[in-house]
Amino acid sequence: xKPLNKIWLDGKIVSRDKAHFLNFHQGLNYGGCVYEGIxxxxxxxxxxxxxxxxxxxxxxxxxxxxxxxxxxxKDEFAQAIKEVARKNKMKSGYLRPIAFYSEPKMGINxxxxxxxLAIFAWPWKEKKEEKKVTMKIVKYRRLDPDTVDLRxxxxxxxxxxxxxxxxxxxxxxxxxxxxxxxxxxxxxxVNNIFVIKGNSLYxxxxxxxxTGVTRKTVMAIGPDLKLKVYEKNFRPEFLRNADEIFLxxxxxxxxxxxxISECYSQKQTxxxxxxxxxxxYRKITRGEVRKYKHWLTPIF
Ligand code: PMP
Numbered sequence: 410x411k412p413l414n415k416i417w418l419d420g421k422i423v424s425r426d427k428a429h430f431l432n433f434h435q436g437l438n439y440g441g442c443v444y445e446g447i448x449x450x451x452x453x454x455x456x457x458x459x460x461x462x463x464x465x466x467x468x469x470x471x472x473x474x475x476x477x478x479x480x481x482x483k484d485e486f487a488q489a490i491k492e493v494a495r496k497n498k499m500k501s502g503y504l505r506p507i508a509f510y511s512e513p514k515m516g517i518n519x520x521x522x523x524x525x526l527a528i529f530a531w532p533w534k535e536k537k538e539e540k541k542v543t544m545k546i547v548k549y550r551r552l553d554p555d556t557v558d559l560r561x562x563x564x565x566x567x568x569x570x571x572x573x574x575x576x577x578x579x580x581x582x583x584x585x586x587x588x589x590x591x592x593x594x595x596x597x598x599v600n601n602i603f604v605i606k607g608n609s610l611y612x613x614x615x616x617x618x619x620t621g622v623t624r625k626t627v628m629a630i631g632p633d634l635k636l637k638v639y640e641k642n643f644r645p646e647f648l649r650n651a652d653e654i655f656l657x658x659x660x661x662x663x664x665x666x667x668x669i670s671e672c673y674s675q676k677q678t679x680x681x682x683x684x685x686x687x688x689x690y691r692k693i694t695r696g697e698v699r700k701y702k703h704w705l706t707p708i709f
Contacts, residue, residue: 436509440565
């Protein structure tokens, strides 16, 4: 059943076909939409996508949780992402594939509904300097793995992130930090968290977070810098005596946390482990570390 032809749009009654960009679809109404965020870097071997197969796998996994049929197979999808980068003549930037239930359909029954797949691209300004943020531990708890499949990157989940973000911003912080239902530190709205103590890196267990590709990368490369990496449950008290804290995400790469409400404030650091990890991460993503060249997929 399709909606009737006349709709109200920004103060006027117009025909629905005038607003074809705004179809009444289940992706918009119920959050039935999945997406990925992917970086393209300028590297020694030309423009190349960082960890493309991991992003493709996560995208297909996300779609499968919503029983969404993607019209391409994984290889065709990866080719389409590369084509978008080539057609936009990108040397570096950000790519965002998105799939959503796009039928103008009422009700929550998405099974067998039509899916639209699109891939967008953005330029991305490469920053040399380190980005710094403050965080507030917000009152909203992270979505629970008993409620949703947190391994999937589903648009509807981000309402939780938005609510936390509003609270953090209105209280004068940059970003929210979410605890899980039991009070353990989980993650930010769109990023994972790492705590540095001496030569050890600690990050929350996979159960209550989206397992970021950047998180996995940092865990894999840590030992190269003689860092021990631990996945563990910890409460906000654990942050009090941290040497450094940082966030990870495809877009932000690694971002320094300067302050966390009521439990952490960055001390003056003479030797920064974070800077060392960030520099190494940047070298790897720019194709300067031979050992990890297989993480880069050239677009040509
Ligand atoms: N957690 C959430 C909720 C996210 O949206 C993201 C961004 N995709 C991350 C963590 C970091 O994931 P990644 O390193 O794969 O970008």
